[in-house]
Amino acid sequence: HKDYESEFNNIPLVHDKFELSPKLLKLNNILGSGAYGIVRLGSLEDKFGNTTNVAVKMLKENPSMEDVQNFHKEILIMKFAGQHPNIVSLIGCCLLYKKPVLVVEYCCKGDLQTYLRKPKKLTDRLQECLSSNRIIHRDLAARNILVCADGIVKISDFGLSRDVYQENLYRKQGNGKLPLKWIAIEALTHQVYTTQSDVYDVMFCCWNTRPQNRPTFTQLKESLDKLLFHQS
Ligand code: ADE
Numbered sequence: 272h273k274d275y276e277s278e279f280n281n282i283p284l285v286h287d288k289f290e291l292s293p294k295l296l297k298l299n300n301i302l303g304s305g306a307y308g309i310v311r312l313g314s315l316e317d318k319f320g321n322t323t324n325v326a327v328k329m330l331k332e333n334p335s336m337e338d339v340q341n342f343h344k345e346i347l348i349m350k351f352a353g354q355h356p357n358i359v360s361l362i363g364c365c366l367l368y369k370k371p372v373l374v375v376e377y378c379c380k381g382d383l384q385t386y387l388r389k390p391k392k393l394t395d396r397l398q399e400c401l402s403s404n405r406i407i408h409r410d411l412a413a414r415n416i417l418v419c420a421d422g423i424v425k426i427s428d429f430g431l432s433r434d435v436y437q438e439n440l441y442r443k444q445g446n447g448k449l450p451l452k453w454i455a456i457e458a459l460t461h462q463v464y465t466t467q468s469d470v471y472d473v474m475f476c477c478w479n480t481r482p483q484n485r486p487t488f489t490q491l492k493e494s495l496d497k498l499l500f501h502q503s
Pocket residue numbers: 302303310326359375376377378379380381382417427
């Protein structure tokens with residue numbers, strides 16, 4: 272399958288410090304699966320022979336060329352996003368072999384949606400930092416937020432994200448599948464994605480048809496902080 276290596280035309284393959292040898296990676300049980308890929312628990316060996324739990328994302332059997340391209344874009348976006356305490360860390364990837372794999376930190380309490388459905392008190396804090404990094408996630412929902420042992424929550428699954436370095440606007444082309452229920456009104460009608468379209472259903476004001484009238488993440492955090500801590 273030389274096509275993995277040469278045919279995702281517009282993205283140059285860069286084999287950088289993130290490239291891992293698959294020999295160091297052992298795959299265990301499946302943690303989750305989506306339309307395009309599966310995530311498995313893995314164990315990664317370092318140069319001293321110590322192992323750490325990791326989450327390993329890979330495409331399903333017989334992916335289309337578009338799936339492979341999108342997966343490579345997701346890996347690029349994760350490299351660009353850099354480190355932040357509320358973003359799942361990229362540990363590495365294997366792009367030199369037949370099947371591309373993405374290795375990220377393992378969040379032992381799984382996804383926020385399942386976590387919230389279990390009866391318990393949530394005292395975690397989620398700060399949105401993607402907009403300040405000019406990344407639009409496009410699928411920000413509880414199922415794509417992971418919970419770690421210490422209760423810290425982290426944004427994951429950058430499969431649909433876009434880097435908006437030049438302009439704070441992204442117009443989707445083609446007919447890729449989209450999470451309809453969570454999409455902002457102008458994204459549905461005009462395929463226009465802005466940082467504002469990432470803000471999901473916290474309050475009625477988030478559904479304002481004029482994107483510029485919706486709250487920013489900072490304003491949302493302020494309102495939520497007020498609700499949580501000042502009851503006003
Ligand atoms: N499911 C999907 N990604 C995961 C991760 N990074 N940690 C734990 N469970 C996951």
